[in-house]
Amino acid sequence: xxxxLPTATFTTWAAFMYQRMLIVAGVLICLIGTTQAADGExxxxxxxxxLNGWHVSxxxxxxxxxxxxxxxxxxxxxxxxxxxxxxxxxxxxxxxDQLFGDFEVVVxxxxxxxxxxxxxxxxxxxxxxxxxxxxxxxxxNLMGIYGEGLGGKPHVRNYNFTNVxxxxxxxxxxxPQTALPVLPESWSSFWRxxxxxxxxxxxxxxxxxxxxxxxxxxxxxxxxxxxxxxxxRAGIALQVHGGGSPADYLGKFVRYRAxxxxxxxxxxxxx
Numbered sequence: 201x202x203x204x205l206p207t208a209t210f211t212t213w214a215a216f217m218y219q220r221m222l223i224v225a226g227v228l229i230c231l232i233g234t235t236q237a238a239d240g241e242x243x244x245x246x247x248x249x250x251l252n253g254w255h256v257s258x259x260x261x262x263x264x265x266x267x268x269x270x271x272x273x274x275x276x277x278x279x280x281x282x283x284x285x286x287x288x289x290x291x292x293x294x295x296x297d298q299l300f301g302d303f304e305v306v307v308x309x310x311x312x313x314x315x316x317x318x319x320x321x322x323x324x325x326x327x328x329x330x331x332x333x334x335x336x337x338x339x340x341n342l343m344g345i346y347g348e349g350l351g352g353k354p355h356v357r358n359y360n361f362t363n364v365x366x367x368x369x370x371x372x373x374x375x376p377q378t379a380l381p382v383l384p385e386s387w388s389s390f391w392r393x394x395x396x397x398x399x400x401x402x403x404x405x406x407x408x409x410x411x412x413x414x415x416x417x418x419x420x421x422x423x424x425x426x427x428x429x430x431x432x433r434a435g436i437a438l439q440v441h442g443g444g445s446p447a448d449y450l451g452k453f454v455r456y457r458a459x460x461x462x463x464x465x466x467x468x469x470x471x
Contacts, residue, residue, distance in 0.1 A: 246459040260327030262442030265290035272440040280457040291440035302465035304402040314448035316441035323437035343413040
């Protein structure tokens with residue numbers, strides 16, 4: 201036989217149990233957070249509101265038009281880091297305050313068609329880096345790998361854009377060659393122009409790193425350095441290219457959001 205609890209007693213008991221559940225949930229959240237930090241899980245690099253943790257460098261060759269007085273225009277617009285040339289032909293980079301060694305980085309990108317941009321891995325203040333290409337223009341490429349300020353070595357890619365964003369052509373460039381993982385005729389459905397797409401890159405291996413890139417979860421490129429010729433630890437940067445045709449840059453912007461990094465060398469990036 202079941203005996204009902206008085207209403208007041210039941211209310212007190214329910215409140216007690218609710219408080220216990222909140223305490224347990226809080227402990228679990230703390231434990232999960234501690235485990236993630238210890239395991240080197242993803243850390244947000246951009247808070248969606250400010251450029252805290254980033255600074256503009258005017259020291260690259262892309263800022264020559266301003267005689268290195270400015271490094272392009274960088275601001276937060278609608279929750280995204282938004283970049284453009286700040287005067288005709290003058291670009292630059294925005295770079296993290298923190299330095300990174302072996303890591304994986306993810307960004308969401310929604311750039312206008314025209315500007316030449318890039319994701320710089322282990323970037324110095326003067327823009328020397330292993331560049332993951334974000335050349336979003338006729339003849340350009342996404343997620344190829346280029347030695348920015350490193351004599352153009354490497355320069356590996358497996359496709360080029362045609363004169364429209366919705367079409368690409370297979371073009372295996374550099375060595376070793378990597379087969380194109382999507383059919384050119386499937387590009388217009390795989391890549392969502394005018395929407396947010398995910399770009400990811402990993403660099404591991406100290407002074408002779410292996411670099412791997414992905415677009416929307418699909419692996420596109422992998423390349424391994426053969427000589428030590430660049431620092432094993434530096435910043436992560438985003439670029440707006442200098443020079444170029446005004447038609448490709450005037451009133452056009454690069455946009456990045458949801459930027460996060462995972463250290464792969466045992467270090468713990470600061471939040």
